[in-house]
Amino acid sequence: MRRPRRAETLLCAALLTASAACGSRLPESAFREGTRPVAEPVKVGIIASATSPVGGDAFTGPGEGARAWFDVLNARGGLGGRPVEVVDCDDGGSGIGNNACVRRLLDEEKVFALVATTSLSYAGAPRVSRAGVPDIGGQPIGTAYDTYPHLYGIYGSQAPRDGKAPGWGGTLYGGIEVYRYFKREQGARSAAVVSYNQAASAGYARQIIQGLRAEGYEVVPEQVDFALPNFRAVAADLKARGTDLVFDALDTHGNARLCEAMDAAGVRVTAKVTNVQNWDDRVPSDFKDAPGCRNSLWVTGSSRNHADAADPAVAEFRAALAGKVLSQWQLEGWAAAMWFTDAARSCLPELTRPCVERFMGRPEPYTARGLLLPASFVPSPAPPPPGAERRTCLSVARWQDGMGWVTQGGDMTRTCFEVPQLPHRP
The missing domain is CATH 3.40.50.2300 (Response regulator)
Structure with a gap:
């Protein structure tokens, strides 16, 4: 059953005494004693080349870290009471598979953002950029995160990112x-x-x-x-x-x-x-x-050693993934999800993509509670001089x-x- 959107819920509640024709009203079970409407989730997509030719688990770490962060976040109440719903897609390490994942997540699942993308061939990056979907904390395996607007790699970028060529006219x-x-x-x-x-x-x-x-x-x-x-x-x-x-x-x-x-x-x-x-x-x-x-x-x-258990931020990461074989890419996926969360929280109660992107483009570098070296996306119009x-x-x-x-x-x-x-x- 589709969960009712918050705006529809309030409208129907106001109309119930006047009309019985509100097509999106709450089901009768919502009026039983002890039941409450569930807040609409915030959907995020995670694309990984989980079954790539390079190896079965070569690209899964960032997604594992991001999902662990969102599990902790949801246990603490989510984003302003809204749970984060993660939708995974394995692109198989191919450009065709990546384009298929992008179409599914954007057109069918209607995700609000992508987080911790880890693709061997990010062929769908132009489509993500044209759709204005924020892609936050992805691994820069190729050049997409130094090329397209709306894409924010985990290490930051000072490139113009105008969608025409990587870096400055094709030079990084x-x-x-x-x-x-x-x-x-x-x-x-x-x-x-x-x-x-x-x-x-x-x-x-x-x-x-x-x-x-x-x-x-x-x-x-x-x-x-x-x-x-x-x-x-x-x-x-x-x-x-x-x-x-x-x-x-x-x-x-x-x-x-x-x-x-x-x-x-x-x-x-x-x-x-x-x-x-x-x-x-x-x-x-x-x-x-x-x-x-x-x-x-x-x-x-460019990130703090995932084995540094004495660091409080690392210790929280390690506790959330207790029992798993740990990796640096998991920690960076955890940091990517944290980055998205901090950006989204800055927008509450009105969560919008432009607001999230204003946070991502702010001049203050981001460190994910010290897990990352300072990263930002303030573009430099000219490349570094020789x-x-x-x-x-x-x-x-x-x-x-x-x-x-x-x-x-x-x-x-x-x-x-x-x-x-x-x-x-x-």
Whole structure:
């Protein structure tokens, strides 16, 4: 049975004594003693490539974190008494599937917003933007969150986002703080970058290589076939070259196979640096056959280590997902749902999309109670001038058996560097 909207409920209640013809009036059960109308829910959609070719659970973490937040929120009364109803859609990791999810959520489910989108191919982004549906806290796997209005990635963006091209006329900019950190704190001077011969992986690897070279590293690019990766050959080359660091643009499965090959070949590095997608507590099982490489795993990101249980905001996240294998992407999905909630609360009692977007576009950076490095969406009309530097911070953690992910370098808000912003074309 369709739940009556609040406006219809009030109108019908006023007309009941004068007419029996109010077609949307409450059912008779609503007048029985002890029953009350249920507030209309706020619908949000979560799109994830849950069954993508990359792996069954590679993209599910943000959605898990967001749903956990909304469960807690609903237990506390929801948004001004309105529960949040989550509608999931698995796009299968394809552009066709993504477009189908967008059509279903926008046209059939009539969601108010999207939250924590995690799509391998966000083909439906133009449709979301044209519809004016806020998409809050999505993972920027592609360039959509630096291209389209109404889309707000979890890390913020200063790009114009006019829908014409990513960034500034097709050029994006990124800092080299990660490479500066390992150079200054670990004394690293050489690095290998391992990627698949797949567009997203190869593009990310090129960006890493550019940043490493700008920081003065000797760089060894290594690429493997996506379908039949030969990690043994990569490991043999790493051993012959004696590189200090290994960066990757791989999924968790690929990382584990690379580590196994490195251990088998006797490769020892200062740090095997992976990305936020692989920052989870499955390390003991995923890397069970690579103990040496496993204890060389480092990760960097823009959110507080999900293992920092002493932090109150992290502790709340961990309590809400107790019993699950935790990950950084879950924490970022939790933060995305929090961001939507704070934006929606700023609008109550009249929740509208323009009001939510005014909150998202405000000049004050957002930190999700300290879970995120400050993020905002104030556009810069011009790109950074050549040679311009920017203060950029990062979160750093290292895996240690028996201790898990241990934060390195102190608090992420103080692990900061003045670094140039390098252009790259995705």
